[in-house]
Amino acid sequence: MNRTITVIYGNDIRNMTRRLLEAECNLLPSDHSSSIIIKPNLVTLSDPENGAVTHTEIVEETVSFLQDRNYRNITIAEGSWIGGSTEACFRHLGYYGLASKYGIKLLDTKKDEYTRVSPCGIGMEVSRTVLEADFIINIPVLKGHCQTQMTHAMKNLKGVLSDKSKRDFHRLGLDKPIAALNTVIKPDLNISDSICGDLDFEEGGNPVRTDRMMIGSDAVLLDAYSATLMGFSPDDIGYIREAGKLGMLESTEWKIKELSKPAVAKSQPTGIARKLSEYTDPSDACSACYASLIHALKRLDDENLVRKLEGKRIAIGQGWRGKSPEIGCGACCSKASVTVPGCPAKADDILQVLRSIL
Ligand code: SF4
Structure with missing residues (x-):
């Protein structure tokens, strides 16, 4: 198991993305016709600077990096939160232009066919396209959350559910279903947008500038480490605790590899x-x-x-x-x-x- 989490600091988001991907490019599929899903966080209509949604540059640079290596079957997949319009987010953040520039597909998972699965006895409807993909690149934002305290790689996968299942998750208290979901959808790579995640709310508005990005292949381990970056212990976060009970977190011994050192901040807190x-x-x-x-x-x-x-x-x-x-x-x-x-x-x-x- 790869326990390395690679971290980079700076404000050149494209360059940081490329360097992180280069550090883990040995994990990319050997078959260049593999179907690759890129899953950003577009939970609500917002700008990345507000601390809620993935910086589009990270997604674009990831696409460009993959195409430079001759991967052609690429889909960006996301479903905004209940009541939100994924398509409005795609439009606002420039995803339609990106799709046409690179000749890739966009998938609003709210409109996909669903496969019903029941990990750990919890029924849920999962986007069929995502479930059947050969390789998943998860690009979450590290930020606070009013219910689960922190949201990042594991919880970002909620965007591949139907709205009905999203509602069910909330009814079930989020922690157990999120851990269960991560037993069926396992990202192969997680690129963390920890540039300016919100201090305590999923929908942003109170960003804290960190100028950091990370990459890791294990979403649970990455979340466990990220919890400590926000002042929690991994056990404080319910869905990490539940994942531990399911045997998905053997230990919290991660190996941190830094590609650069932090830089002096110029922004003022808000x-x-x-x-x-x-x-x-x-x-x-x-x-x-x-x-x-x-x-x-x-x-x-x-x-x-x-x-x-x-x-x-x-x-x-x-x-x-x-x-x-x-x-x-x-x-x-x-x-x-x-x-x-x-x-x-x-x-x-x-x-x-x-x-x-x-
Ligand atoms: S403020 Fe000092 S200790 Fe903190 S990251 Fe910068 S150089 Fe390191």
């Missing part, structure tokens, strides 16, 4: 993130590090603990190198009285340290 930023003291902070701190503060806020930091500001960023603040995050703040290691620091590590001093 919404809830701006409120949480009052507890921070950034100086040339990299976006990935700063996002980890915001995610950790959000977890404390959820537990009503963040107010205990009143009067304190957590140092972060390259401008703190060699200085000795009271609390600091990341290798740049290694001389702080209380410090969190890592470059970038991870949200779960930050959370652990902050909890220890409250």
Whole structure:
């Protein structure tokens, strides 16, 4: 089993996508006539900058990469949430132009034929085209979710269900059915759009700039690692826990391979993130590090603990190198009285340290 998760930081999304794909191109099918599904997240009509939907550049670069290697049977498949129009998302985000430029197919899974399957005894209608595909490339957005706390690779597959099954999933509490769905639809590659995922809502509006992308072949392992990037333990996320019970997460020992280091962020936090930023003291902070701190503060806020930091500001960023603040995050703040290691620091590590001093 491939336990490597490859991570890249930056803001040249096309170049980052290509480098990630090059790192895992040995996993592409040997038969160039294989049917390949690309599954982005187009949950609702929105712009990627709002933190809800996949950046179209990632999808386009993936198509271009595949065609450079002579794969021709490519379909982009997605079904927006209940009441949403996938076609409106396709139109708004330029997918019709992309399909005609590269001569590929678009599939609104709401209009596909469905195959009824019952993994773990949970009945569900799954897009037949996706179910029968030879190779699936999942391109989720790493972001918060009001019910499941986090949504990413595993939950992104909900877009291949009929609207009826989507409703059933909600009635059943999401966690068990999402884990069950992942036993029948297993992406071969997962390219994570962790550029600016929303802090706590699936529909976006409160993006946190991270400037990070990842690739991994195991959706459950990738989600387990991603949970830690948002300040959770894998066990905190119900559908990862359920997947563990089904034997889909043998261990949480991942191997992280970094293709680049984070860069200093230029954007300003918005919404809830701006409120949480009052507890921070950034100086040339990299976006990935700063996002980890915001995610950790959000977890404390959820537990009503963040107010205990009143009067304190957590140092972060390259401008703190060699200085000795009271609390600091990341290798740049290694001389702080209380410090969190890592470059970038991870949200779960930050959370652990902050909890220890409250
Ligand atoms: S530790 Fe410093 S250099 Fe490393 S990601 Fe954080 S701010 Fe950037």
